[in-house]
Amino acid sequence: MPIGLLVRIEAKPEYADQVESALRGARQLVDQEPATVTWFAFRQSATVFGIFDTFDDERGREAHLGGQVAAALGELAKTALASAPVISEVDLLGVKVP
Numbered sequence: 001m002p003i004g005l006l007v008r009i010e011a012k013p014e015y016a017d018q019v020e021s022a023l024r025g026a027r028q029l030v031d032q033e034p035a036t037v038t039w040f041a042f043r044q045s046a047t048v049f050g051i052f053d054t055f056d057d058e059r060g061r062e063a064h065l066g067g068q069v070a071a072a073l074g075e076l077a078k079t080a081l082a083s084a085p086v087i088s089e090v091d092l093l094g095v096k097v098p
Contacts (some may be wrong), residue, residue: 002037002095003061007051009073011065015080016047022076023049029068035060038097047082054092061089 004011011019023038023041032055051069054059056089064070065087077084 002054002056002092003058004052004090004092005061005064006088006090007073008088009049009051011047011049011080012039012082016076018080019049019076020079023051024073026051026069026072030071033064033067035063042076048069064084 009019009023020043026041027039030036034059035055037054037056040051042050042052044050053064055064075086
């Protein structure tokens with residue numbers, strides 16, 4: 001059964017553009033993660049962003065959580081985020097991808 005992560009990221013208003021740029025650039029890091037099946041970065045409002053990604057198994061999810069994107073997000077959290085990212089593990093009940 002596929003699994004995923006849903007991450008809520010809230011930027012400090014003065015750092016919102018920096019957070020957006022970092023998320024756009026994170027795609028290059030995710031491309032180097034063979035166990036990350038799908039990855040989406042999105043913006044919900046002026047300061048609220050998110051990431052949704054999927055994996056075939058727990059090993060892939062754990063590899064991602066220990067990878068470069070998580071490390072970069074941890075660095076952003078030190079200055080640019082209003083609070084720590086909220087990371088939720090999810091089980092996928094249905095999937096449609098091209």
